[in-house]
Amino acid sequence: MEKIKKILVVEDSPIVSKIVRHVLKGNKSVEAYYAADFAQSRKLYEEHKNELFAALVDLNLPDAPDGEVVDYMLEQKVPTIVLTGSYDDQRREKLLSKGIVDYVIKEGRYSYDYAVNLVGRLSKNQDVKVLVVDDSDTSRNHICELLKRHLYQVVSANNGIEAIKVLLENPDIKLLITDYNMPVMDGFEMVQNIRHKYEKSDLVIIGLSGEGQSNLSAKFIKNGANDFLQKPFCQEEFYCRVTSNVESLELIAQIRDAAHRDHLTGLFNRRYFFEQGEQIYSHAQSAATPLSAVVLDIDYFKSINDTHGHEAGDLVLKQFAEILDEALGRFLVARTGGEEFFALLPGLDCDKASAYIDKVRSIVASTPMDIGESEPVYVSFSAGVTAHLSTTLDDQLNIADEHLYRAKDAGRNLVIGDDAGA
Incomplete structure (x- = not known):
């Protein structure tokens, strides 16, 4: 999740300040501290200097009519975007030579959108x-x-x-x-x-x-x-x-x-899984390093759709995928169809991978799924795990799939790996 950027907005006009607040309200990645004059801006800077990412400042303030606030922010090494009510070439050259990020003429809503979006651009840069x-x-x-x-x-x-x-x-x-x-x-x-x-x-x-x-x-x-x-x-x-x-x-x-993404859950899709998975599999074979494959699906998922409707089923899939992504995001994980998911865990043998997936199973089983009704639902999943590198990735996944069906036959909400009894 993108970290929220804190900025300092220095503006003495209540109307302009109100517009900037409104624009920032629609931007979830930026939060602002507001100052109406130079003195207040210095005070806020000292209080929050370790968290400030950038400053959006008015060029002319009652207690700093000649752009002193701009010089102050630049001295503090704060990326500074200047708001100004007037424009001339001499002022433009002077501002740019000082090292500001940009200047924005206060001409309308688009100007403030531009200034706020520029903060986001700086973050991406x-x-x-x-x-x-x-x-x-x-x-x-x-x-x-x-x-x-x-x-x-x-x-x-x-x-x-x-x-x-x-x-x-x-x-x-x-x-x-x-x-x-x-x-x-x-x-x-x-x-x-x-x-x-x-x-x-x-x-x-x-x-x-x-x-x-x-x-x-x-x-x-x-x-x-x-x-x-x-x-x-x-x-x-x-x-x-x-x-x-x-x-x-x-x-x-x-x-x-x-x-490359599944349209519903945002996880990788089946095609991308196999494109990347073949490379991961080949590397594990040539380097003789461990690689565990996981096939899992949600237990009794059809009953969720039948009881609560397909929209509820989609909500469960999305929340389930969020848990998988949180737990397995450093590995290759994909939704491959319906309630079925695949994962490849390079570097983990079957015992370690099975223990890891079992922890995820415990998290899922104890997490309430919000389906828009008064009472949430709880789901579980069954999984098969194998570290057998045979001829192809498909062969390895077939072994994991066999382990999955053994988990289902044994009562579901289980993780079965290579060393489990036949």
């Missing part, structure tokens, strides 16, 4: 690693600094050869920003090499160049880049391009994940 490639120390350091203001993880390289090495050492890099004209290996050649391994949907590449050739953007994109930006660039355009590309990557990841 902490998990996004970016590689910056440029042979110019000045240019490279400037881009790295811009990215760090938005809380991205940043690594860098001086040329294409070094960049490929860094990329191989950091497979979690999601965005690469590269200059064109570099020694050893230029940006075009590097992008061509990278695209042999990384698709556009796995790694975003943004090309940069200070040269005036009109066809550079087309050449970069034809060679595999996702986007291009001409130097010198406007900071806001830089952030917009970076954010847009990162969010596109996240949307693709969400679509892929949705394709």
Whole structure:
């Protein structure tokens, strides 16, 4: 579950403060402390400085008319988003040069939505690693600094050869920003090499160049880049391009994940289980390491549907899946159909896996399931567990399935493994 981010909102206008409160009310991942002047904001900061993630501050306050609150927050290393009622280029340049995250003109509901959403974007950026490639120390350091203001993880390289090495050492890099004209290996050649391994949907590449050739953007994109930006660039355009590309990557990841999930419970589906399971199984065979397979299903599930209706049955499946995910989330677990679930537990032999699953069984049996009626229902499950690695994953699951049916024949609400009596 995503951790709630605490922010400080400094705003002297009761109307604006009310709007921000309303916007934040619909955002479950952000909570705010509110101050109406500079003095109160300093007091709140001192009280909550260890938990504050960012600040959303008005530029002009009764006791700080010249943006002193902005300077104060930046001195405390708090990512700061500025709210201002007026705009001019000189003020914009001054604010951006100070190192703020962004500024928002107080023009309407969308402006406040944008500011609050930016806090969420900063939170997500902490998990996004970016590689910056440029042979110019000045240019490279400037881009790295811009990215760090938005809380991205940043690594860098001086040329294409070094960049490929860094990329191989950091497979979690999601965005690469590269200059064109570099020694050893230029940006075009590097992008061509990278695209042999990384698709556009796995790694975003943004090309940069200070040269005036009109066809550079087309050449970069034809060679595999996702986007291009001409130097010198406007900071806001830089952030917009970076954010847009990162969010596109996240949307693709969400679509892929949705394709792997069971629509009702959110656990992995049967297809994904076997795609990943075959790899896990092959590794266990080649490395001669333990791997336990589990087949389980909810006892007497049909009677829940018959007695309380299918909507109640769906509620039970969802709550049951939440318990499985909580207990087995570090392993591969999937809903494979109806009330049946599979799990693979690499590293655990049958005794350890059976004991683990039996603890889950005890948790399920003692947990009331809310089905929307006055009285909750209680369910149990039966499971078969095996650590026998035979020829295929299917064969191992068939053995676990046989153990499951023995558990059912023995009275249900049981876990039976390899060493149980035939």
